[in-house]
Amino acid sequence: MNRDVSSCNTYNYGDAAYWDARYVQETGPFDWYQRYSALRPFVRKYIPSSSRVLMVGCGNAVMSEEMVYDGYEDIMNIDISSVAIDMMRRKYEYTPQLKYMQMDVRDMSFFPDESFDGVIDKGTLDSLMCGTSAPISSSQMLGEVSRLLRPGGVYMLITYGDPSVRIPHLNRTLYNWEIALYIISRPGFQKPTGCSSSSKSFLEPVPLTEKGLLPASFVLEDPDSHYVYVCKKMDGIN
Numbered sequence: 001m002n003r004d005v006s007s008c009n010t011y012n013y014g015d016a017a018y019w020d021a022r023y024v025q026e027t028g029p030f031d032w033y034q035r036y037s038a039l040r041p042f043v044r045k046y047i048p049s050s051s052r053v054l055m056v057g058c059g060n061a062v063m064s065e066e067m068v069y070d071g072y073e074d075i076m077n078i079d080i081s082s083v084a085i086d087m088m089r090r091k092y093e094y095t096p097q098l099k100y101m102q103m104d105v106r107d108m109s110f111f112p113d114e115s116f117d118g119v120i121d122k123g124t125l126d127s128l129m130c131g132t133s134a135p136i137s138s139s140q141m142l143g144e145v146s147r148l149l150r151p152g153g154v155y156m157l158i159t160y161g162d163p164s165v166r167i168p169h170l171n172r173t174l175y176n177w178e179i180a181l182y183i184i185s186r187p188g189f190q191k192p193t194g195c196s197s198s199s200k201s202f203l204e205p206v207p208l209t210e211k212g213l214l215p216a217s218f219v220l221e222d223p224d225s226h227y228v229y230v231c232k233k234m235d236g237i238n
């Protein structure tokens with residue numbers, strides 16, 4: 001089974017029916033890209049455990065459960081797939097910190113403005129960007145995310161998309177987001193023997209050029225790295 005949203009042309013990742021069919025077949029939970037243990041330093045740094053968190057496109061991932069073990073108390077999980085949501089609701093019936101609702105990220109009008117301190121997206125914007133009306137869908141989704149964040153709140157996007165394809169969508173005056181970028185290798189990535197280790201820690205943000213690109217001198221240790229965009233909603237009165 002393909003686990004790579006970057007194979008856009010082959011799979012209908014933007015289509016709810018595709019996900020329903022997939023979740024009917026899947027036998028166990030699955031976390032795309034990265035597990036919580038790898039993302040924990042970023043999540044803990046930017047989203048305090050007292051936050052009201054929205055997990056967009058939660059699928060059947062265990063990330064939210066692992067966040068609860070780590071002290072998070074209020075995580076609303078949404079997904080367009082009713083199959084995934086029904087399954088997860090049953091699974092976490094006795095976990096009051098986790099709530100599940102079937103919802104399209106392009107229309108989250110159920111929630112009032114500024115309802116959340118943190119929004120986490122692991123692979124969901126990526127899926128929309130594979131759909132038929134990708135540019136409209138992604139701006140509808142990001143507009144909704146921006147509306148739902150409290151000033152000072154954070155949208156954390158975990159994606160395979162490098163800055164050349166993600167920054168143009170994220171860096172819009174309308175959202176007023178201050179963006180920090182981190183890059184992490186795929187789980188299990190081994191550096192080829194003989195390669196010298198970079199002196200930079202993956203916990204340090206990567207500087208971007210004025211155009212929102214990686215500096216020309218920047219070398220990716222893992223060519224299929226994952227990108228963590230931390231988008232902080234600034235106060236309107238700057």
Ligand SMILES: C[S@@+](CC[C@H](N)C(=O)[O-])C[C@H]1O[C@@H](n2cnc3c(N)ncnc32)[C@H](O)[C@@H]1O
Nearest residue numbers: 019031032057058059061079080104105122123
């Ligand atoms: C690549 S999977 C990621 C699942 C999970 N976040 C993870 O990390 O394992 C993308 C998820 O986005 C959901 N999705 C796709 N389009 C959506 C939409 N318009 N609204 C809400 N969820 C959507 C899919 O059902 C799927 O569960």
